[in-house]
Amino acid sequence: MSAHTATTDHPLTVLLGPETYPPDVNGAAQFAHRLARGLHEQGHRVHVVCARPEPGPSSVAQDDGVVEHRLRSHRAFTHPYFRFCFPWQVAGEIRRVLDEVRPDVVHVQCHYIIGRLLVRESRRRGIRIVGTNHFVPENLEPFLPFPAWVLNRYRAVSWRDMVRVFGACDVVTAPTPLAVDDMRRNGFPDTVLAVSNGIRIADYEAHEGERPRPAGPPTVLYTGRLAVEKNVDVLIEALSLLPAELDARLEIVGDGEQRPALEKLARGLGVEGRVRFLGYVPDEELRAAYLRADVFCQPGTAELQSLVTLEAMAASRPVVLADARALPHLAEDGVNGWLFAPGDARDLAGKLALVLDAPPEERARMGRESRRKVAQHSFPRTLETFLRLYRGNRPEPARPSTARPRRIRRRLAALVR
Template structure:
């Protein structure tokens, strides 16, 4: 822990009770910094109504901002720049943070960054999004979405490059921001981090073997970009000797009803278990009882749930898209499959599930070893250093020139 206690303000366009990787990271960052002795404030949308309020949750001060329902999504709420501009300025003047850490360039992050810069406050910016992530929420023709993505890249660069330091969770995301986003300022890849010990069996803990079935586990929003329909179809394509395999889906989302229909159409409704929203402990248990974890999503900048499954020593089968290939050593801890190809996914799942139990255990141990490089402790220490100075940034720039 740093010797200096800081007042940190985190700006998040998505934050719990939202359920997604960026929201979870914002919460983990805030609570970790609080536990490390800092005063932490969070700016985020009011999840329920058009009203500003402030409350303290587990030592973190939450400033919830007036928000509105998104027209293209049943649960997401958004703020407007004109609706929160004055309030964000008032909060900054009252709190007087040493550093601001924004998690996005869209609304809350944009307004907080610009207001902080006006006051000469140090700003760190972390990008968790690719413009293409918005496609499922833009009910427009392909040409419009492509044009919007280009505009979003330009807008992201305009906003985030005003920060002293820009980070993103993975090297592949940093490369995309440089190549597709035309970022001039170096973008530092810093893992979202994971407390891997949280997902291991505790002393005296065990899970009863389940010889009558094998289990595939997925955790995340039941959303279009997760491609869970492909996973359900793949389940139906597994060879006959794996017809005792079940698929557990932990999470809720707008595609729930459609996915239930998909399971019926594929003839596997009796083998697909919709667990709904699960607690952190239930999620941990889901990883530990699984024989393989699958992430078929194609919009993952890191995939925290995959890191959690790997921490639980599970083999993984992941889509060969964005950051997911960095989490697979082919044949060692799992396999990659061609995105949206149910037949290829079924083949890769079968390779894991038909392997002897000892082989799956070995693959899981490899996952566990790989995830050690994503230590949360290292992540929090890195951000603490960035809050205080640009030294890590300068070191990174020098390393890129070698």
């Protein structure tokens, strides 16, 4: 351990090692960027080692005080934007960065090339290492052109590799208790900690005096990447199954390789006039999209936390979420929304109808419950927790638990034709 990682409150030198970082658009990249900014704003010296987003040699640049070490990278031919580094090309660069920066702590956020090289070199130098896992093998499986038996083998090998790489860290975290339980079931020790990625809640709340959304057709919102594992096709199909008298609309904020197929699906189901593909939008437009929605839906089945769901909850929106991975941690049936059977468009339509057909005051109550629940995911709390971990102040890990949130059973009316 570095001599500077005692419990004193002096500014730290932190080296972050995310495998994905802006301009990449995903939850892990957003978390790493928010963490880098938050640490810098508190007066810490922050360096980031990540892949260069375009061809070219390794480079160093500053982003408003955060030093970015962008490593030479290559496009992954099976993925629309992910880039990876060849270890023999960047190992020397990583050693050079550690020599120059001399960090108090290294925080890796994936077990792939950058993460494993940082862990190996930091361990050899006695630098404190914190690891955060944002990854499950299912995240990449849609992009691997292999039969099921190969993917099953890949999944098992990938989990063992994660355990081995993160096993050299001083502390390992994951975004939710359910993600921690998943890691424990796949070989991680009981010492893994649940630490929320956190969001800046005020960034998504209505401003003082801001008018509520104008009257109009009820609106369902999805935000995020348009990727296979997000199952946005199920949401579009569910829209087509909603009662005609609801005249519900769907807004989709985000982009990705599935957009052409999703646009074709909307045309084929006859709902293209009720689906708006907005693409990527600036932060203020994103906030406005949350605030004008009647309900937020996340149909993805590989979410270790789902920052976009937390953002919608911060905007006081009811949520309808797939009953998969970490999403049940965020919704209680009948309290702030509903859970639906993953991949079941008819069940999703029924749950959406329960929200959209409810009186406005009932939707407002559910939105308030969402806002209450999201308070525990405030970014300042997340930042404070990681700073304690950086300094060697480790809290006791939570006991393993696979308990699901309380469900309120209701009989679904005949809301789906």
